[in-house]
Amino acid sequence: MAMQSQAEQYSNTCTPVPVKGDQDEQMRIGEMAAEFGVTLRTLRFYEDRGLISPMRDGATRLYTRRDRARLRLVLLGRKVGFSLREVKKLLDLYDPHGTNIRQMRVALDKSERQLARLRQQRAALDDAIDELSGLTENIRSELEARLAVRTAD
Template sequence: MTNQENESTYTIGELAREFDITPRSIRFYEEQSLLSPKRTGQNRIYCNKDRVRLKLIMRGKRLGFSLAEIKNLFELYDSNPNSSVQLQTMLQLTEQKRAVLRQQLDDIQMLMNELDEVETRCREELADLQQGE
């Protein structure tokens, strides 16, 4: 028995349950060439590599990476698993995401300050109205 025959396999339903996503999402990732399960008739058979990639896709999405960015990282890894290019690309993407999040954080803080000002004015006007009654 080869190592490949000994490898764990998963159905689309098992992966969908494990990652709390729909089978349709998994099929979409396959259409985007992010996953490449083997097929037995109409059934998809996912190996551990597919499971790890699905985990990375979910983590990447949570961190704000696009599927195109995730695919690019997979392609870099596939062409050379120990590539400094892949690591440099990941660092650049991380810096870009941080910059976007910092800007969003600044925008949120500005909006919170504006809401504080509006709330203060409303409370002051309400207090003035209630004193005049």
């Protein structure tokens, strides 16, 4: 009970895990969302954009280990600043039956470019921070000066 996972808590609420000990640990959208800290809307949106393609049990989505791996990559890509479109292009290059050397070259290239962009952003951000902190100090001292004058009245 002590180390009970969030996912288990979730399913214990009411719904028994879909055949506990299932062959591929399939989960439904709610559990998936909880595990990754995203909303249901997000998962459906990603599916709409072709980033994940869970199987269906009727109308209900079922996510497998592969889907979780995909989602992890998507979220990683987003974290490092790729757009979903770029992430999709990269993922779509993956060939489960090939060496994926082509894909890796592309990924490497894109990563390096993105890294350059991020560093540029960082430079701009540093610039803005410098400017703003200077500005802040100016305002602060100017304000103090004016308050001093008022006090002296």
